[in-house]
Amino acid sequence: MDDEDEELDHVVIRLRNRLLTVLELCFAQYIPADDERDEDATTVQHSPAQLSFADFVQLSAGNVIADLRTLFPKEFTEAASPLLRS
Numbered sequence: 001m002d003d004e005d006e007e008l009d010h011v012v013i014r015l016r017n018r019l020l021t022v023l024e025l026c027f028a029q030y031i032p033a034d035d036e037r038d039e040d041a042t043t044v045q046h047s048p049a050q051l052s053f054a055d056f057v058q059l060s061a062g063n064v065i066a067d068l069r070t071l072f073p074k075e076f077t078e079a080a081s082p083l084l085r086s
Contacts, residue, residue: 010083016072019064026061029054 031046031054046054 012083016068019068023061023065026057029057 031051
Protein backbone atom coordinates (compact mmCIF):
# COMPACT_ATOMS: atom_id res chain seq x y z
CA MET A 1 0.00 0.00 0.00
CA ASP A 2 1.51 3.37 -0.91
CA ASP A 3 1.48 6.46 1.32
CA GLU A 4 -1.47 8.14 -0.40
CA ASP A 5 -3.72 5.09 -0.01
CA GLU A 6 -2.61 4.77 3.59
CA GLU A 7 -3.55 8.39 4.30
CA LEU A 8 -6.99 7.93 2.74
CA ASP A 9 -7.56 4.88 4.94
CA HIS A 10 -6.45 6.65 8.12
CA VAL A 11 -8.81 6.25 11.08
CA VAL A 12 -9.41 10.02 11.29
CA ILE A 13 -10.44 10.15 7.63
CA ARG A 14 -12.77 7.18 8.04
CA LEU A 15 -14.38 8.73 11.13
CA ARG A 16 -14.79 12.06 9.35
CA ASN A 17 -16.41 10.36 6.35
CA ARG A 18 -18.78 8.42 8.59
CA LEU A 19 -19.71 11.59 10.45
CA LEU A 20 -20.44 13.33 7.15
CA THR A 21 -22.67 10.41 6.14
CA VAL A 22 -24.61 10.68 9.40
CA LEU A 23 -24.99 14.44 8.91
CA GLU A 24 -26.30 13.93 5.39
CA LEU A 25 -28.88 11.53 6.80
CA CYS A 26 -29.88 14.18 9.36
CA PHE A 27 -30.76 16.56 6.55
CA ALA A 28 -32.74 13.80 4.85
CA GLN A 29 -34.93 13.90 7.99
CA TYR A 30 -36.52 17.11 6.66
CA ILE A 31 -40.32 17.26 6.85
CA PRO A 32 -41.83 20.06 4.76
CA ALA A 33 -44.26 22.43 6.43
CA ASP A 34 -47.92 22.41 5.37
CA ASP A 35 -47.48 25.49 3.17
CA GLU A 36 -44.45 23.91 1.39
CA ARG A 37 -46.25 20.76 0.26
CA ASP A 38 -47.81 20.23 -3.13
CA GLU A 39 -51.59 20.16 -2.95
CA ASP A 40 -51.87 17.07 -5.11
CA ALA A 41 -49.11 15.13 -3.34
CA THR A 42 -50.25 12.50 -0.90
CA THR A 43 -48.35 13.01 2.33
CA VAL A 44 -48.49 11.52 5.77
CA GLN A 45 -49.64 13.74 8.59
CA HIS A 46 -46.90 14.12 11.19
CA SER A 47 -47.45 14.78 14.87
CA PRO A 48 -46.09 17.95 16.47
CA ALA A 49 -43.52 15.80 18.29
CA GLN A 50 -42.26 14.36 14.98
CA LEU A 51 -42.00 17.84 13.46
CA SER A 52 -40.17 19.14 16.51
CA PHE A 53 -37.77 16.18 16.46
CA ALA A 54 -37.01 16.64 12.75
CA ASP A 55 -36.33 20.34 13.32
CA PHE A 56 -34.06 19.59 16.28
CA VAL A 57 -32.11 16.96 14.30
CA GLN A 58 -31.49 19.42 11.48
CA LEU A 59 -30.54 22.24 13.85
CA SER A 60 -28.05 19.96 15.60
CA ALA A 61 -26.62 18.79 12.27
CA GLY A 62 -26.20 22.40 11.19
CA ASN A 63 -24.25 23.16 14.36
CA VAL A 64 -21.99 20.14 13.86
CA ILE A 65 -21.33 21.08 10.23
CA ALA A 66 -20.39 24.60 11.31
CA ASP A 67 -17.91 23.11 13.78
CA LEU A 68 -16.48 20.81 11.11
CA ARG A 69 -15.94 23.74 8.76
CA THR A 70 -13.91 25.35 11.54
CA LEU A 71 -11.89 22.21 12.25
CA PHE A 72 -11.29 21.25 8.61
CA PRO A 73 -10.93 24.50 6.65
CA LYS A 74 -10.37 24.51 2.88
CA GLU A 75 -6.82 25.76 3.46
CA PHE A 76 -5.88 22.22 4.47
CA THR A 77 -6.17 21.13 0.82
CA GLU A 78 -2.77 22.74 0.23
CA ALA A 79 -1.15 21.51 3.45
CA ALA A 80 2.23 19.75 3.42
CA SER A 81 0.83 16.77 5.33
CA PRO A 82 -1.03 14.26 3.15
CA LEU A 83 -3.35 13.52 6.09
CA LEU A 84 -4.41 17.16 6.36
CA ARG A 85 -4.85 17.39 2.58
CA SER A 86 -7.20 14.43 2.52
